[in-house]
Amino acid sequence: MAQTIAPPAAGAVTPAPIPLKAIAPWALxxxxxxxxxxxxxxxxxxxxxxxxxxxxxxxxxxxxxxxGFPCH
Structure with a gap:
């Protein structure tokens, strides 16, 4: 069974990746x-x-x- 991937529609906008400066405070x-x-x-x-x-x-x-911590 072959599957094909349809090309994005004309004018479709792909979301921008999240910048590291936005992720760093939450990761910290x-x-x-x-x-x-x-x-x-x-x-x-x-x-x-x-x-x-x-x-x-x-x-x-x-x-x-x-x-796995011993406590008694």
Whole structure:
């Protein structure tokens, strides 16, 4: 079964690619957010604990085991 690709219609405008300057702030934001999430799942309630108590540990306990972090 052969498929042919129709040429674009006359006057059709192709969208311009998104410039890197528009993507960079969002990529930085997502990267920092992921690092914070990784910290809370992997290291909180340890030697570098930012919050006292065990609430954070209990909220992310199963996620630690799922990702392979030891916690007890």
């Amino acid at each position: 934001f997502v990267g920092v957010l992921m690092l914070v999430l990784l910290y809370f799942i992997g290291a909180e309630q340890g030697a570098t604990s930012l919050l006292s108590g065990t609430e954070v540990h209990e909220w992310v306990h199963d996620g630690r085991h799922l990702l």
